[in-house]
Amino acid sequence: MKKTLLILAFLCCVITSSKAQVIGTDIGDIAPEIDLPDPTGNNVVLSSLRGELVLVDFWASWCGPSIKEQPELIKLYNAYPDKFTIYSVSMDTKKPLWLAAIAKQKLPWTQVSDLKYWKSPVVGDYMLQSVPLNFLIDKNGIIVAKNIHGNALNEMVKSLLGQ
Numbered sequence: 554m555k556k557t558l559l560i561l562a563f564l565c566c567v568i569t570s571s572k573a574q575v576i577g578t579d580i581g582d583i584a585p586e587i588d589l590p591d592p593t594g595n596n597v598v599l600s601s602l603r604g605e606l607v608l609v610d611f612w613a614s615w616c617g618p619s620i621k622e623q624p625e626l627i628k629l630y631n632a633y634p635d636k637f638t639i640y641s642v643s644m645d646t647k648k649p650l651w652l653a654a655i656a657k658q659k660l661p662w663t664q665v666s667d668l669k670y671w672k673s674p675v676v677g678d679y680m681l682q683s684v685p686l687n688f689l690i691d692k693n694g695i696i697v698a699k700n701i702h703g704n705a706l707n708e709m710v711k712s713l714l715g716q
Contacts, residue, residue, distance in 0.1 A: 578680050580697060584609065584690045585678035587642060589665035592652055597665050599640055600694060606637045606713055608706075609688045611681055613644040614654035619685040622702060623658045629707060630662055636714050638662055644684055646670045689713075 576583045587599040587609070599609065610626065612619035630639055643666035645651035655664055667673050675681065679688070689698040689709060698709055 574695075578678075578688065578696065578699065580699065582696050583694050584688060584696050585675075587640070587665070587675050587678075589642065589667050589673075589675070591663065591665050592648075592655065597640075597663055599690075602638055602640060602663070603694055604692050605635075606633075606692060606710060607690045608637070608639045608710075609679075609690060610639055610641045611644060611675075611679065611684050611686045612641060613684050614650045615645070616684045620654065620658070622685055623660065625703065625707075627658075627660070629710060633710065633714055637710055640665070642666065642675060643668075644670050644673075644681075 574583050576585055578585070584599065588596050591597050599607070608626070608629075612622075614620070626639060630637065639662035641660065641662060641664045643651050643654075643664065645654075645666055646668050648666075648668055651664075651666055651668070654660075670676075679686070685702070686700055687702070687706075688696050689701060689706070691697050691713065697713065698706075701709060
C-alpha cells in the first residue's frame, strides 16, 4: 500500500510539473521580468505592460541593423495604438549617445537601459549574445515569437491582433 501511494504521489508530481509554466526565453515561456530605468531615471517594469502585445526589442545606438529597423517598428507601433507596444532595451553604455539615437529616430515607445551593456542582468536572463534581438510577448506575458523581423513580424502582429 505504501509503495502504491509513493508511486501515485510521484506520478502526480511528474504530471503537474510538466504542465507548469516556466520563466525563460523559449516560445511558450513566461518572459523574464525586466526592471530598468527610462531616460528620466524612472524604472519601468516589463510586466506593467501586460494586457497588450509587447515587442521586447534589444538594440543599441551603435548597431546599424538596429537603427535600420527603427522606421519599420515606428510604422508597426503606429498601426496598432492601444493594442501593441514596444519595450526597447538599449545596450548602450553612454547615455548621450542613447538619448541622441532616440531623439533622432523619434522613437515614441518605452525606452530603458541600465547603461551596463554586457554586465546588465537582462543579458543573462534573455541569453543575449548580439543585437538586434527581440521577443514578441502576448498580453499574458508569454513569449510567442523571438528574433522576428520585417514582414514576418508585421504578419504575426496582424494575426495575433486579429486584423
